[in-house]
Amino acid sequence: MTLLNFFQLLVSGIAMGAIYTLTAKGLFITHLATHRLNFGQGDFLMVGAFASIGMLTAGVPAPLAVLGVLVLMGGLGYLLERFAIRPLDRLGDRAGAYSWVLTTAGAALILQNIVELGFGKSAQYAPPLFSKTRDNVINILGVGIFFEEAAIIITAFVVVGAFYWFLFGSRWGKAVYAVAFNPEAASLFGIDVRGVVVLVFVLAALMAGISGVLVGPLVSVHPHMGLIFTIKALAVAAVGGFTNPVGILLGGLLFGIAEAFSNYWDSAFGDLYPLLFVMALLAVRPSGLFGERRADVR
Amino acid sequence: MPRMPRLAIYALAAVIIAIFPLVAPNPFFVHVGQTFAYTAIAVIGLNILLGLSGQMSLGHGGFYAVGAYASAILATTYGWPLTLSMGVAMAACLLAGFLVGAVALRTRGLYLAMATLAFGFIVEIVAQRWVSVTGGTMGLMGVPQIDFGNFRMGPTYFFWFAAGLLLLVQVGSDYVFGSSIGRRLNAVKESESFAATVGLNVPLWRIGVFAASAALAGLAGVLFAHQSGFVSSDAFNIRLTISLLIATVIGGLGRSAGPLLGTAILIGIAEAIAAVHDIGLMLYGGILLVVLLLFPEGAIGLFGRRRGKSAAAPDAVPAFQPAIAGAANTGVRLDVEGVTKSYAGVVALRDATLSVEPGTIHALIGPNGAGKSTFINVVAGLYAPTSGRIRIGGVDVTDLPANRRARLGLVRTFQNLQLIQSVNVLENVMLGMERRHGLAADVLAFLGGSRHEARERAEAASILAFLGIGELAEMKPRDLSYGHRKLVELARAIAQKPAILLLDEPVAGVNPQEAREVARIVAKLRDAGISVLLVEHNMEFVMGLADRVTVLDFGNRIACGTPAEVQRDPNVIRAYLGAVEDAA
Numbered sequence: 008m009t010l011l012n013f014f015q016l017l018v019s020g021i022a023m024g025a026i027y028t029l030t031a032k033g034l035f036i037t038h039l040a041t042h043r044l045n046f047g048q049g050d051f052l053m054v055g056a057f058a059s060i061g062m063l064t065a066g067v068p069a070p071l072a073v074l075g076v077l078v079l080m081g082g083l084g085y086l087l088e089r090f091a092i093r094p095l096d097r098l099g100d101r102a103g104a105y106s107w108v109l110t111t112a113g114a115a116l117i118l119q120n121i122v123e124l125g126f127g128k129s130a131q132y133a134p135p136l137f138s139k140t141r142d143n144v145i146n147i148l149g150v151g152i153f154f155e156e157a158a159i160i161i162t163a164f165v166v167v168g169a170f171y172w173f174l175f176g177s178r179w180g181k182a183v184y185a186v187a188f189n190p191e192a193a194s195l196f197g198i199d200v201r202g203v204v205v206l207v208f209v210l211a212a213l214m215a216g217i218s219g220v221l222v223g224p225l226v227s228v229h230p231h232m233g234l235i236f237t238i239k240a241l242a243v244a245a246v247g248g249f250t251n252p253v254g255i256l257l258g259g260l261l262f263g264i265a266e267a268f269s270n271y272w273d274s275a276f277g278d279l280y281p282l283l284f285v286m287a288l289l290a291v292r293p294s295g296l297f298g299e300r301r302a303d304v305r
Numbered sequence: 306m307p308r309m310p311r312l313a314i315y316a317l318a319a320v321i322i323a324i325f326p327l328v329a330p331n332p333f334f335v336h337v338g339q340t341f342a343y344t345a346i347a348v349i350g351l352n353i354l355l356g357l358s359g360q361m362s363l364g365h366g367g368f369y370a371v372g373a374y375a376s377a378i379l380a381t382t383y384g385w386p387l388t389l390s391m392g393v394a395m396a397a398c399l400l401a402g403f404l405v406g407a408v409a410l411r412t413r414g415l416y417l418a419m420a421t422l423a424f425g426f427i428v429e430i431v432a433q434r435w436v437s438v439t440g441g442t443m444g445l446m447g448v449p450q451i452d453f454g455n456f457r458m459g460p461t462y463f464f465w466f467a468a469g470l471l472l473l474v475q476v477g478s479d480y481v482f483g484s485s486i487g488r489r490l491n492a493v494k495e496s497e498s499f500a501a502t503v504g505l506n507v508p509l510w511r512i513g514v515f516a517a518s519a520a521l522a523g524l525a526g527v528l529f530a531h532q533s534g535f536v537s538s539d540a541f542n543i544r545l546t547i548s549l550l551i552a553t554v555i556g557g558l559g560r561s562a563g564p565l566l567g568t569a570i571l572i573g574i575a576e577a578i579a580a581v582h583d584i585g586l587m588l589y590g591g592i593l594l595v596v597l598l599l600f601p602e603g604a605i606g607l608f609g610r611r612r613g614k615s616a617a618a619p620d621a622v623p624a625f626q627p628a629i630a631g632a633a634n635t636g637v638r639l640d641v642e643g644v645t646k647s648y649a650g651v652v653a654l655r656d657a658t659l660s661v662e663p664g665t666i667h668a669l670i671g672p673n674g675a676g677k678s679t680f681i682n683v684v685a686g687l688y689a690p691t692s693g694r695i696r697i698g699g700v701d702v703t704d705l706p707a708n709r710r711a712r713l714g715l716v717r718t719f720q721n722l723q724l725i726q727s728v729n730v731l732e733n734v735m736l737g738m739e740r741r742h743g744l745a746a747d748v749l750a751f752l753g754g755s756r757h758e759a760r761e762r763a764e765a766a767s768i769l770a771f772l773g774i775g776e777l778a779e780m781k782p783r784d785l786s787y788g789h790r791k792l793v794e795l796a797r798a799i800a801q802k803p804a805i806l807l808l809d810e811p812v813a814g815v816n817p818q819e820a821r822e823v824a825r826i827v828a829k830l831r832d833a834g835i836s837v838l839l840v841e842h843n844m845e846f847v848m849g850l851a852d853r854v855t856v857l858d859f860g861n862r863i864a865c866g867t868p869a870e871v872q873r874d875p876n877v878i879r880a881y882l883g884a885v886e887d888a889a
Contacts, residue, residue: 038415046363046418094598100726101601103558104494105361108418109550110597112363116547116590124583234543238426241419249415275434282423289416290408 014150016267022156022225024263025163029218030240031247031255032170033211038249039187040207043092043107047115048215049236055080055219056228057122060133069136076216084212087114088205115233122230133223159221166217167256173210174252183207242285248295258296312752315476322468326461335460341572342467343528348552348564348571349478350521356559357487358514359494361414364405364421365522366546367428368398372523373530373541374432374439377448380531382438387449391527398523402516410508417515425546432538444537451531467528474521475565480751482561484758488736490514491727498687499723503736503801504711522549547589548575555596557603566604625764625771627799627833636663636834637698637714637804639684644693646679653679655860656693659838661805666827666837668847668868671857672880677840678720680857681809684838685717686710697805714804718794718811720840724782730793731778734765737800768796772826788815795826805836812843824850848872856880 030052034044045051055076062072091110095102135143137158144151174180185193186203194200218236222228243262247254262281270277288296326335347369354360375394379385385393401424408420432439439445451466452459481487492500493510500507530536548571556567574592578585600606639661646654654676661667671677682688684695686707695703697713705713716737724733738761742750750757769775772792782790791811798806808827812820824846831837831852841847847854848868856864856871858880864871871877 044415046422091594091598098598098601102597103355103554103601104359105355105414105418106597106601108361108363109554109593112547113590113593113597116586116593120584120587120590123586234422234426238419238423242423245416245419276431279427279430282427286405286408286420286423289420290410293410293416 011150012271015152016271017264018152018156018160020264020267021260022159022163022263023222023266024260025160025167026218026222026225027236027239027243027263028256028259029163029166029214029221030236031243031259032167032252033214034240034244035247035249035252035255036174036183036214037207037211038244040183041092041186041204044111045087045115045208045211045215046108046111046237047087047118047233048211048240049238050115050118050233051080051083051212051215052219052222052236053228053230053233054083054118054122055216056133056223056232057126057219057230058216059220059223060131060228061126063134063136073220076220077213080212080216081209083118084209085205087111087212088208090114092204092208115237119230119233126230128230130227130229132227135224136220155224159225163217163221166214170214171252179203179206238282242282245289246285246295251295254296310753311479315472315752318472318475319469322465322472325468326464332460335464337572339460339464339467339528339532341568342464342471343525343532344549344552344572345471345564345568346467346474346528347522347525347549348556348568349474350518350525351549351553352556352558352561352564352567353478353481353490354514354518355553356563357481357490357494358511359414360511360515361418362421362515362518363418363543363546363550364423364425364428365519365549366541366543367421367425368401368519368522369526369529369545369549370428370432370538370541371401372398372526373536374445374526375523376527377445377530377536378438381445381448387451387531391531394527395520395523398526399516399520401523402519403512405519406512406515410512425543429538429541429543432541439538440536442538444535444539446535448530448534448536450534451528463532467532470524470528474524475561476752478564479561480748484747484751485735485738488725488728488732492725492736495725495727496723498707498719499725501687501707502685502711502717502719502723503797504708506706506708544586544589547593551589551592551596555592555603557605558601560603560605563603563605570604625767627771627830627835636836638663638696639715639805639836639838640694640696640699641680641684642694642696644680644683644690644695646676646683646688647691652860654683654690654857657857657860657862659855659862659865661836661838662852663836664831664834665852666831666839666850668839668841668851668854669857670841670844670847670854674859675857676860677857678809679860681717681807681838681840685715685807711801714802715807716798716801716803716805717807718791718798718809720809720813722782722787722790722794724790724793724797726781726783728781729778730769730774730780730782730785731762731765733782733793734768734796734800735761737797738764765796765800768799769793771799772796773822788819791815792819792823795823799830803835805838806830808837808839808841810841811839812841812846820846 030048034048037044058076058079059072062075063069067075091114092107095106095110135155138154143154145154145157174183182193182198182203185196185198186200190200239262243259244255246258246262265281265284266278269280325338329335329338347365351362351365354362372394375397376390379390379393380387405420405424408416433441450459451463453462455462489500489505489510492503493505493507497507552567552571553564555570556565557563578588596603641657641659644654644657645652657676657680659667659669669677669680679688683690686705690703694701697710697715702710702713725736766775766778769778772795774789774792777785777789777793782793785793795811812823815823820843827837827850839847839851851868854866854868854871855862856877863876863880864874866874
C-alpha cells in the first residue's frame with residue numbers, strides 16, 4: 008500500500024464513517040428519550056437517498072431537493088411514531104417488551120416495497136451533489152482526493168455540530184434529557200413528553216434522510232440497502248454505548264475507517280470484519296468503548 | 306372439570322400424523338405438511354425465546370441456515386451418513402447460539418436484537434459469497450433426502466419423521482410452558498434481581514434458552530435441507546427470519562399452542578402472496594403492524610384468554626409449619642465483617658460489622674440515607690462490597706453471586722416489591738421452591754394430567770394460608786393491595802426455606818393491623834430457628850420484635866445492643882432527633 012493509497016482510503020473511510028455517525032445519532036437520540044429506536048433506520052436512509060435521486064434527476068435544484076427530502080423524512084418520522092410506536096403504549100402490558108422492534112421493522116418492509124414499486128429493484132447511482140462530475144479530484148498537500156467525498160465529510164460534520172448544539176445548547180435538548188431521565192417527573196415540570204417523543208423520532212428520521220442524501224453519490228443505491236445501514240448504525244451506536252454521543256462520533260469514524268481498510272485488504276469478506284469485531288467487543292465490554300455500565304438493582 | 310390427560314391428546318396427534326399422508330389427496334398436501342412440520346419447530350423455539358424469556362432475535366434465519374448448510378455440506382460434499390451430519394449440524398447451531406447469546410449476555414434486549422440481526426446478515430453474506438463451499442446463489446445440488454432408502458415412499462417417510470419430531474418438540478414446549486421452567490423464564494424476563502434472589506443463575510438461563518431456541522431453528526433448517534435436496538443462499542435472507550417472527554406473533558406470543566396456529570396461517574399467507582408477488586413485502590410488514598398493534602395476543606387470543614391451570618384445588622390445605630432446611634434445628638449465623646461500599650468515591654457504607662446469631666431477629670435501623678439498603682444489597686449479593694467479608698454459617702460467601710447465596714439459604718424480600726406479574730400469586734410463591742423430583746419424573750407427572758405439581762401447589766397454598774391470605778392464590782399480583790403484595794413476597798421467601806431471612810422494610814406502607822400480623826409471623830419464623838435480619842423504619846415493630854438492634858448513620862455503625870440499650874443510647878437519640886432535617 009502506497010502512502011497515497013493510505014490517504015485515499017482514510018478519506019473514503021472518514022466519509023462513510025461520518026455517514027454512519029449521522030445515522031447512528033438518530034438511533035441514539037430516540038433510544039435516549041424512549042428506550043426504543045427504529046429498526047428501519049437504514050430503510051429511512053434508503054428512502055432519503057431515493058427521494059434525493061428522484062428529485063435531482065428530475066432537474067430539481069440541489070438545495071430544493073435537500074429541503075424536499077427533509078420535509079418528507081420529517082413526515083415519515085412523525086408517521087412512524089404515530090402508527091408504529093405510540094399505539095404500543097396504549098396496549099400496555101398486552102404488548103410484548105420488544106414489540107417496537109417488530110413494528111418498526113414492519114414499517115421498513117412497507118417502505119422497501121413502495122420504493123421497489125416506484126424505482127425498480129436494480130441498483131442506481133445518485134448524481135454528485137457538490138460537483139459537476141463524479142471524479143472531480145482536488146489536490147490537498149499532494150494527495151488527490153475526491154472533491155465529493157471532502158464535501159460530504161464537511162457537510163456531515165456541520166450536521167453533527169448542529170446536532171450537538173441542539174442536544175446540549177437548546178431548551179429542547181434539555182427537555183430530551185429530562186424525558187430520558189424520568190418522563191413522569193418531566194411532565195410535572197411542564198415538559199410536553201409526547202411532543203419530545205415525536206420530536207426525537209422526527210429528528211432520527213431527518214438524520215437518516217440527510218445520511219441518505221449524502222450516501223447517494225458514494226455507493227450504489229437499491230431498495231434493499233437499508234438493512235446493512237441499520238446494522239452498521241446499530242453497531243456504531245453500540246460502540247458508543249448508546250449513552251455517549253461523543254463515543255458514537257468516534258465509533259462511527261473508527262468503524263468507517265476500519266471498513267475502508269479491511270475492504271482493501273480482503274475484497275471478498277472485508278465488510279464483515281468490522282461487524283464481527285464489534286460483536287466480539289460487545290461480548291467483552293457490553294457498555295461499548297465509551298459507555299458506562301449501570302447495575303440493574305431496584 | 307375432568308381434563309383429558311395430555312398423553313391422550315398427544316396419542317391422538319400421533320394417530321393423525323400417521324394417517325395424514327395415507328389419506329392426503331395428492332403429494333402436494335404431503336409436501337405442505339412437511340413444510341408445516343419443520344417450520345413449526347423453528348417457530349416453537351422462537352416462541353419460547355420471545356414469549357417466555359422476553360429475548361428478541363432477528364437472526365433465527367441465520368441459525369436455520371447454519372443447520373441447513375452444515376448438514377447438507379457434510380452429507381453431500383463429505384458423504385457423511387445423515388444421522389451424523391444432522392447431529393453435528395444441530396450441535397453447530399447450539400454452539401452458534403451460545404456465541405451469539407454471549408454477546409448480549411450482560412446487556413439488555415436491544416443488544417441481542419442487534420447482535421442477532423448482524424449474525425443473520427453475516428451468515429447470509431457468507432452463504433452468498435463463499436461459493437466454493439456453499440454453492441452461493443446457484444446452490445448445492447444432490448443433497449441426500451431423508452427417504453429411508455425407499456424413493457417412492459420417501460415423501461411419506463419424511464413427513465412422518467418431521468411431524469414426529471414436531472410432536473416431540475411440541476410436547477417439550479407444553480412442558481416448558483406448564484412447569485417450573487416456564488415460571489422461571491418468566492421471572493428471568495421480568496426481574497433479574499428477583500430471579501437471582503430465588504436462586505436462578507440469570508445469565509445461564511438466558512443464554513441456555515437462547516441456544517436451545519437456536520438449535521430448534523437449526524433442526525428446522527436441517528429438515529429443510531434434506532426435504533428438497535437443494536440448498537441455495539436465496540432461501541436464507543432476512544425475509545426468512547421475518548416470516549418466522551410473523552408466524553410467532555400471528556399465532557400468539559407466549560402461548561404454547563400459538564406456533565402451530567401461526568405456522569399454519571403463515572403457510573396460507575405465503576401461498577396467497579405468491580399470486581401478488583409485487584406487494585409481498587408490504588403485506589408482510591402490514592401484517593406485522595396490524596397483528597402487533599390490534600391483536601397482540603395473536604390468533605390464539607381469539608379463542609379466549611389463557612386459563613390459569615384449573616388449579617385442581619388441593620383436597621385439604623395442610624397447616625404450614627415453618628422449619629429451616631436441613632436436619633438440625635440449630636439455625637445458621639450471618640456475619641458481616643468490616644464491609645465498606647463506595648460508589649464512584651461516595652462512601653455509602655463504612656466498615657460495617659454485624660452478626661446475626663442463629664435463630665434470632667437482628668434489626669438494622671437508621672435515618673434515611675444511612676446505608677441500610679446498600680447493606681442489605683451487599684449481604685444479598687446484588688452489590689459487591691469494596692472491602693470486607695460476609696459469612697454464612699462461618700462459610701465465606703463474599704465472592705458468591707446472589708443466586709448461589711440464595712441456594713445456601715440466604716433469602717430476602719425487597720423494599721420495592723419484586724413479584725412476577727405474568728403468573729398468579731400461588732405460582733409466585735412456587736417460584737421460591739425447588740423442583741420436588743427429577744426432571745424425568747416431573748415430565749411423566751405432567752403427561753399424566755392434573756396431579757402435576759399437586760404437592761407444590763398444596764404447600765404454596767398452605768404458606769399463603771399461614772399468612773392469612775389463602776384466598777388470594779388465583780389473583781395476579783397487580784390486582785392486590787400494597788399490604789397484600791408485601792405478604793405475598795414474604796410467602797415467596799418462606800417457600801424458599803430460608804436459613805437466614807433478610808427482610809427489607811416488611812411493614813412499610815402496611816396498615817397497623819397487618820403489621821401486627823407480620824410481627825407475629827416473623828416471630829414464629831424465628832421460633833422455628835430461622836435467623837432474621839430486619840431493616841425497618843417502624844420503631845414499634847422493631848422494638849417489639851428484635852432481639853438485637855444495630856443503628857447506622859451516614860454509613861457508620863453508631864450503636865449496637867438490645868432494643869432497650871439502643872433506645873437509651875445518646876448517639877442514637879442525636880442521630881434521630883438531633884438534627885432537624887432528620888426528623889423523618
